[in-house]
Amino acid sequence: MLDSKLVVIKIGSNVLTQENGFPDLLRMEKLVAQIQFLISQGIKVVLVSSGAVAFGRKSVPLPGNLNPVFKKQIWSSTGQIRIINQYLNFFEKHQQAVAQILVTKEDFRDRKHFLNMKNCVQALLSQGILPIINENDTVTITELMFTDNDELASLTAAMINADTLLLLTNVDGIFTGNPSDPASQLIEQVSAKMPEVSSYISASKSSFGRGGMLTKYAMARKSADLGIQVIIANGKRDDVLTEFANKSLRCTWFEPKKAKHGAKKWLAHGEHYYVGEVTINAGAKASLTAEVIRSLLPVGITQLSGDFSKGDILLIRDENGQKIGLGRAEYSSKLAQERLGQKKQKALIHYDYLYLFDHD
Secondary structure, eight states: OOOOSEEEEEEOHHHHBOTTSSBOHHHHHHHHHHHHHHHHTTOEEEEEEOOHHHHHHHHOOOOTTSOHHHHHHHHHHHHHHHHHHHHHHHHHTTTOOEEEEEEOTHHHHSHHHHHHHHHHHHHHHHTTOEEEEEEOTTTOOGGGSOSSHHHHHHHHHHHTTOSEEEEEESSSSOBSSOTTSTTOOBOOEEOTTOOOOGGGSOOOBOSSSSOBHHHHHHHHHHHHHTTOEEEEEETTSTTHHHHHHTTOOOSEEEOOOSOOOHHHHHHHTGGGSOOEEEEEOHHHHHHHTSSSOOOBOGGGEEEEESOOOTTOEEEEEOTTOOEEEEEEOSSOHHHHHHHTTOSSOOOSBOGGGEEEOOOO
């Protein structure tokens, strides 16, 4: 486990929720004290917290036959006030200022908006204020929802160039079988060159959250690929963050690769909100995937789809339909269509704004 200076800690719904579906305030208070300990050690912390629905469920009883989407919106919107107030009360005991940031996936789509969010978080941290981030469940619709807060935490870690992403769930990490089976063993380390371990993971979702361990694994691999060390650990352990600080934590640790450039970190998560698609020929594919990466020129493009503008994210495919990577458009689809297949034209995607998928 490497040293940490800037950590994104994601606390899952199951960590902050009791078996009856109500909030676990004792667990929350202990985690707050431990986060404060990390801050006292000079570590900057950004908190991504689930659990608003549990707070809403406790305070607002709703009829069983009410539309489930309405229930979620009501509980998340009423619960968000309560959970942030609870965090405020607990952190005030430590003289720690906090701020609330509610986001949707749309906030990450636009590079300018993305940088505004990044600047906001960094400004808060520079003043010693702890940002608490959650998805704005009240206004998001299904297509624009994060897979769950693991995805939001992963995006946040990439956005602010965090060196560590700590995902707290209700098990110690990834096991070789069902965590409740005594024969299952904890996979303590996932190295960059290690073969896939996703075959071990159950596809079942958590009791109170949207995601499961498969989502955590996918986000952890992506973050590690961007140069962020990732730890999946049990948030119900009494000293989980203290053990993290002294590197004695029982967990699954993902080895980070070499850190990627900031723009590439933004692009890496763009697979869910690209605007157009670009199909390239074999020559362009060889050029993009060579040791020295080059920009994507119109001469190497065989097909375009989607109505995109300058600055939009594009998905790149080869002629067999395989996804190659993502890039930022340097000009509109109208201009790109006019220049399709032509030599001596300005690059549609500059190599500084190109992220290639790992096909190892």
